[in-house]
Structures are given as structure tokens and as C-alpha cells.
Amino acid sequence: MGRSPCCEKEHTNKGAWTKEEDERLINYIKLHGEGCWRSLPKAAGLLRCGKSCRLRWINYLRPDLKRGNFTEDEDELIINLHSLLGNKWSLIASRLPGRTDNEIKNYWNTHIKRKLHSRGIDPQTHRPLLVHNTSTTTTTTTSITKPPPPLPTSSSSINIININDQQKSKTKSHHIQLADGAQQSAAEEEQEQEEQQDSNNTSTSTVMTGEDNDYLSHLNINLDLSIGLPNPSFQPHPHHQISFSQVSDQYSNTTTAAAAAHAHHHQPITKQQQQQLYYNGTNNYVNGAVCLCCHLGFQKNQHPCACINSVVTTTAADHNIHFFRYYIP
């Protein structure tokens, strides 16, 4: 016995939405708000599937949507985010206010892919295209190529933090600038290249780097990616309600840091702790954290993530810095 269909297909319209349908949907959501998509069509007097209503609202009718062409900045941002996240369109869209995942996905397939090809970059791997790369399996050929060029953003930083809860004194905190004119040592860079090549043999597009090779090879790697883009309208997922300040001293005290780590990994925290965290963020630019433990499948089966004992430290105060944290328990 299969699951019941999401709607009665014989009684639903398909295809393009009419103006009248749009108005019905808008009016209903204005009155009752979003949600309960399955029952919405009937309640709103629409002969549409609930999923269709949701899609129409999210991708087209929502009042906060930004219409019009993508800017050059948006282009670059999408490219950078895609190089980090892969085809996680909703995650990418969460960093572009007013843009939808569907819109970005379409834009990627129609414009950016071509743009990258013209730059000689493989849009899937973000590595230089090889002349002899005529095979359809680009992942195998790219494993022998040079590492990708630096991201064309103003600057990027990777912060690798190894925290042993009992031995915080042995904490390793590794901060690497990936901007043009990188602040990496040659040895670090070499190791990063090796690790990147290793990581390319997997389906994960995330770049692993730093001196923690032993730890990185450990199965219990936890990954927390927080991309610090100036996105004040960012609405964190309910699971990720706690925002992280980019200013290091905000989390220099253990209580706050522990609370932040605690909350970030889906643990309940007190109202007081929450207020403290938000208060700390208000004096500075507050960055919405994206937990890739969940989004990329790391620690999917562990609740909470093993990185719960990590202490959050940050190192950058530049509002435009792309900010990553890797937690290794």
C-alpha cells in the first residue's frame, strides 16, 4: 500500500496559473498566512494541488521577491556559494535576499554554466577545464588537475578548530585566508591541495584544509559552515536560530561560547542564554549560521552532532569575509 497522493489529480488544474488563481492565493495567504498547504487549495477555493500553491507563492507571488536581472555581484556570489555547496539551491538562495532556489537554479543552468565555460572553468567542479577532458566523467579527470583558483571574492577565511572539551588547552585553531594574496604558508597550501584532491574523490564539494589531516581523516569530522555575507535580512532556519557574531571577542567567554555551540547543534538553551547571544550580536554585524552538519549529511544520524563540545571562536571582523568553521571533536 503506497502513500496517499498529495491531492486528487483528476480535480486539479495544472499548467500556468491564471490571474484569478493568483489573486485567490494571495488573498488567502494575506488573511491566513502561509502553511498547511495541503488544505489551502480547498480553503482558498482553488482547484490546485497544495504543492503547486506553495511553489507558486514561493517562486512568484511572495511580496519580498526581487524581480529583474541578476547583478554581477549576485553572479559571483552564486558561483562562490556553488563552489562550496554544490547544487544546494535553497541554501544558496538563503544568501541572496529576494531570490528563490528555483530562480537561481534556472539562472545557473542557463547563464552561469556558460559563463564559467567561457572562463575555462568546469561549472561542476569549479576547476580549470582540461583540453583532453572529453570524457563525460569530469570528476575522475579533475582529480589529477591543479587545485581550483582562489575564489574571486574580496577575501575568504577558513577556520579549523579542534576542541577537546576536557583539554581545551590543546585546542588547535587554524585560520587560513583564501583571498588573492593568500596568507597561507607553503606547507599549508601543499597539504590543502592534497586534501582537496582527496576530497574530490567523494561527492562532497567541500574543501578540507589545514594541518589537522589526522583529524580530517577521522570519520567523525563535523563540519559547520558559516558564510559571513552581509545579509541582514537572513532568516535562520528554526533549527539554527542562534546567530554568530564575526567578532572574536564576542565568544571569548566560555559560557557564551558553550551556549552558542549548544544552541547551534539543536540543543535547547535557556531564554537568558538566547538573549545573551542575540545581545552580543547586536553591537556588530550578525551572521546567520548555516549548519552543514545537517545540510551536507555530516553527522546525520547523530543528535546532537558530535561537535557539540566545540567552542566557537571567530577570528575575523571584516564584514565581507567569507567565514568557515570546521569542528573536529
Next chain:
DNA sequence: AAAGGCACCAACCGCACGTGC
């Protein structure tokens, strides 16, 4: 003017995940 090719994008579909029971 008609036909064909192409680009664009709204919409659909199937699946995965989270939640409640």
C-alpha cells in the same frame, strides 16, 4: 511568412526528511 532551433523559466514530479502518533 513559415519552419526550425534555441533560450528561458514556470511548473511538475519524485523523493527525502522531519514530526507526531
Next chain:
DNA sequence: TGCACGTGCGGTTGGTGCCTT
């Protein structure tokens, strides 16, 4: 623990309009 349900995501499809022949 397993199931049903609601929701969201990513890949794909199909309609439309523009351009070229």
C-alpha cells in the same frame, strides 16, 4: 520502532517567445 503525513528540495519537463534560416 514503524508508519503516515506534511513539507521542502532538486532534477526535469513543457510552454512560450525570440531569432535565424
